[in-house]
Amino acid sequence: MKLFCFYIIACICAFELHYTSDPKALCLDGSPASFYKAEGYGTGVKSYILHFQGGARIEGATYDDMIKSAYLRLYIEIIQRSKTKLGSSKNLSKTTVFEGMYARTEKQNPYYYNWNLIFFNYCDGSLHQGYKTEPVEFLGTKLYFRGDAIVKSFLSDLLPELSKAATVIVAGCSAGGNAAYFWVEHIRALLPSDVDVYGVPDSGMALNLPAIDGTDYPTESLNLLIDLVNIEVTHPNKQCVQKYKNEVWKCYYAQYIFEFIQTPLFIIQSMYDYYSLTARFKINCAKNYSLSNCSQEELDFAQDLYKQNYEVLSQRKRDHPETGAFAPSCLEHCFLLKDYYDSSDWQVPGESGNTIQVAINNWLNSKPNPENNFYVDNVEWPNNKKCSNAESNSYSHLYAISILLISQII
Numbered sequence: 001m002k003l004f005c006f007y008i009i010a011c012i013c014a015f016e017l018h019y020t021s022d023p024k025a026l027c028l029d030g031s032p033a034s035f036y037k038a039e040g041y042g043t044g045v046k047s048y049i050l051h052f053q054g055g056a057r058i059e060g061a062t063y064d065d066m067i068k069s070a071y072l073r074l075y076i077e078i079i080q081r082s083k084t085k086l087g088s089s090k091n092l093s094k095t096t097v098f099e100g101m102y103a104r105t106e107k108q109n110p111y112y113y114n115w116n117l118i119f120f121n122y123c124d125g126s127l128h129q130g131y132k133t134e135p136v137e138f139l140g141t142k143l144y145f146r147g148d149a150i151v152k153s154f155l156s157d158l159l160p161e162l163s164k165a166a167t168v169i170v171a172g173c174s175a176g177g178n179a180a181y182f183w184v185e186h187i188r189a190l191l192p193s194d195v196d197v198y199g200v201p202d203s204g205m206a207l208n209l210p211a212i213d214g215t216d217y218p219t220e221s222l223n224l225l226i227d228l229v230n231i232e233v234t235h236p237n238k239q240c241v242q243k244y245k246n247e248v249w250k251c252y253y254a255q256y257i258f259e260f261i262q263t264p265l266f267i268i269q270s271m272y273d274y275y276s277l278t279a280r281f282k283i284n285c286a287k288n289y290s291l292s293n294c295s296q297e298e299l300d301f302a303q304d305l306y307k308q309n310y311e312v313l314s315q316r317k318r319d320h321p322e323t324g325a326f327a328p329s330c331l332e333h334c335f336l337l338k339d340y341y342d343s344s345d346w347q348v349p350g351e352s353g354n355t356i357q358v359a360i361n362n363w364l365n366s367k368p369n370p371e372n373n374f375y376v377d378n379v380e381w382p383n384n385k386k387c388s389n390a391e392s393n394s395y396s397h398l399y400a401i402s403i404l405l406i407s408q409i410i
């Protein structure tokens with residue numbers, strides 16, 4: 001009897017690995033693409049979340065550097081025996097567990113613990129999109145670029161059950177948040193109209209801005225990625241590609257693709273996205289998740305990022321009043337599958353009781369109505385005190401000086 005109970009619990013908690021069926025759907029190293037799935041039960045049996053895994057993308061200033069970066073994704077995983085596998089499905093564990101929105105206990109995750117929870121493993125290196133028939137050989141290794149076939153294969157394998165679903169949420173974080181923006185309209189169009197489809201992209205809204213030194217390496221390298229993997233297939237949002245024929249790179253930025261997303265979105269995004277600040281915009285002082293050690297110039301850059309994020313989110317809200325958001329004025333990147341998901345340190349507005357978990361649930365259930373549930377921090381860093389990591393002494397010093405300077409200028 002004990003054994004039997006254990007078996008039931010193990011079944012409910014664990015995510016099982018599934019390889020996808022299309023033989024064209026290959027990871028960078030040629031292994032078959034895969035996803036993890038935990039079966040829904042009870043009240044969650046007809047509800048689904050599809051979560052695209054994150055993990056940056058291949059980058060480079062030249063074609064050769066791009067290929068080398070794809071090779072290194074694999075090679076580093078092999079030599080470091082790293083647990084994350086971003087280029088291969090070899091050696092993935094047969095079962096796994098997640099935290100946050102994918103926790104399988106009612107206590108940790110009261111709203112979704114018994115849903116069908118699916119995790120699309122990211123192994124193409126090209127943002128879950130793009131396709132190249134011929135592999136590219138580098139140092140004797142064949143590299144496959146098959147993101148588009150992978151996602152389509154996941155969807156066709158799951159289509160029989162997704163077509164009968166009541167609710168499907170398309171989520172993902174970082175590169176997977178990008179993928180949620182890219183694919184949500186395709187998924188909406190694939191499913192019968194009586195299935196409610198929502199997009200909940202997490203940390204996928206990197207703005208198109210030059211870094212503090214004036215360079216824009218991410219967009220340059222994005223154009224090389226498009227040359228590499230988007231000749232045989234386009235970006236998944238065809239309407240966007242149609243409009244931006246000569247500047248398709250725009251469709252990879254949330255701020256431009258918003259126009260072509262009709263599906264209701266709940267946007268999760270730090271107003272000071274940690275990955276954007278440190279890796280894209282070269283704000284090196286932010287590396288400890290705080291702006292306390294920044295120069296005035298760096299601080300001004302970060303506060304300008306806040307204003308631009310505020311503008312882009314507000315524009316989406318004006319165009320699509322059903323849009324929900326959770327956008328704290330604190331430095332982070334990715335929330336959904338971490339303990340931030342229900343942490344009282346992460347609330348917008350600060351100390352309002354409105355955690356990510358509460359905010360998403362209210363929005364999905366339209367409490368009190370769909371126009372609300374748009375939680376974008378009204379205050380700049382460090383004034384959401386709970387999550388800001390501010391060393392208040394050093395900052396208020398800096399703050400006092402700048403107030404003094406401003407009042408002198410005025």
Ligand SMILES: *[C@@H]1O[C@H](CO)[C@@H](O)[C@H](O)[C@H]1NC(C)=O
Nearest residue numbers: 029077078081082088090091
């Ligand atoms: C898988 O594990 C084997 C044995 O530890 C190792 O030789 C191989 O390099 C690993 N492959 C990958 C892709 O990590």
Ligand SMILES: *[C@@H]1O[C@H](CO)[C@@H](O)[C@H](O)[C@H]1NC(C)=O
Nearest residue numbers: 284285286287288292293294
């Ligand atoms: C981050 O914290 C460490 C340890 O306190 C410190 O040595 C380092 O200088 C800090 N980095 C920045 C950019 O402030």
Ligand SMILES: *[C@@H]1O[C@H](CO)[C@@H](O)[C@H](O)[C@H]1NC(C)=O
Nearest residue numbers: 288289290291292293389391
């Ligand atoms: C700021 O820099 C000092 C000196 O390097 C370091 O001790 C401190 O941890 C840093 N603070 C933050 C928030 O990074």
